[in-house]
Amino acid sequence: MLTESLIADFHRDGYLFARGLFSEAEMQSLHRIAKADQQLVAEAYTRLDANGAETKLAVRNELVDSPYSAVVRSERVARTMERLLDDEVYHYHHKMMLKEPRVGGAWEWHQDYGYWYNNGCIYPDMGSCLIAVDRASKANGCLQVLRGSHSIGRVEHVAIGDQTGADPARVEAAKLRHELVYCEMEPGDALFFHANLLHRSDANTSEHPRWSLICCYNTKHNDPIIENGRHPNYSPLEIWDDERVSRILTSG
Template sequence: MLTEKLTPAQVEQYNRDGYVVIKNFCTAAEIEKLYHTALDDNAMRNNALDLNDQTGKKTRLSLWFTPGNDVFGYLTRSARMVSMVKQLLGDKAPVCHFHSKLMQKEPKIGGAWEWHQDYGYWYKNQFMFPDELISIMVALTEANKQNGCLQVIKGSHKLGRVNHGFAGEQVGADMEMVNNALKTMELVYVELEPGDALVFHSNLLHRSEANLSDRPRWSVISCYNLQSNLAYNETSTSYKVPVNVVPDEAILQWEPESLSNADFLKKENDPALKETGWESV
């Protein structure tokens, strides 16, 4: 079931730049089903977390750990997703799913995400090896400069982990190092069409502006981990459970369960939002 999905050039780009864009990763029919599920399933809305940026605008996300038998679980567990992760992270250990999150950046009010590395958060979970963590973002709506698309610093994953502190309610990277990176490396606005995927390294520096447009920007991000990468401050267990892969056709053809069965993150349980003492160093 698992076959290589990326070309050698795409693998080379990921290793060189820290990210790669896959056009038309999901079909229009799949995106329509995913997006309407996100809008219509009360579990997403009832379990959404609001995090303030530095200006007080709210960034909203719903985050869950175990990939289930709902339509988002079928995407996360799909052969195309897991194959891509395995191709980029290697086959030294089985692919596991750390968590997925629905990013909900609403028109006019959706806040910014400050400069950060995902491993800047996950370091607090005490994952040992950032090279064994990866994220795949699938655009559910158009993402462009006007509605706050992701910005990345090309090649910044090679910096290693940058120190992070609090920026509003978010965890943000040391801006002196970010500014140094911006002087040294290229800033890229990752504009996506619905169904496009962005695959990126856990140490890639990225941010997004507030959504000041009249169009929403929604996306789903699935984060994966190799089973060999232990986390010593993580209470969920999905990060070390091999993904139970389903065929790509499951998204459209299998009957999905409700997202109400998902194990959503509660804000008070997120290690990334807790002081450890080193944030102000």
């Protein structure tokens, strides 16, 4: 249950864990579907980190008849995001991060709003929900965040390897002032985080994959000033009750 105290924690820290947001049965089914999804793998594109290691992601702007879209529409995710951001939200995009054993590269320190600002979003009133499909640990490159760093505001982003990362000088200053948190998660755990939160992940040097589904939302009042940009403009999100979403996930 999302309490006022938890909402206050989100505004203080820039993130909020929701352990066991999806059940074991739901995640086992989603895991099986995702790993067998050849179209998903084919759509994934590669980014190189500063050391030249590859990391892959598949991004989708459209909601279709799929388990991934059902997760985006689920009230346990979308309604929570609405309360955290204090407005109606809509689907901005969703993506599957594919960090494979021993070859999955790092993601450099960045803010999502560091990118989304350039897509015409005037305000940073946006957020993401990362759902662990595989277990996420330090060994396989779990997400890292700087607690409370969303309060810094938008940081300039520059090219780092094949990626775009936050200004390294600002990141170093932030690391002196904000606690580094490793977001270790079990399948079905979720992490809601603010678009200005500084985050990164290490390369996967383990024998275990780390796939995660990330659902990204924008607020209605923050409709991009750029029409037909990289990600969608506002349109109402049809939110589905948890029972319907669970049926879709477990019937796959």
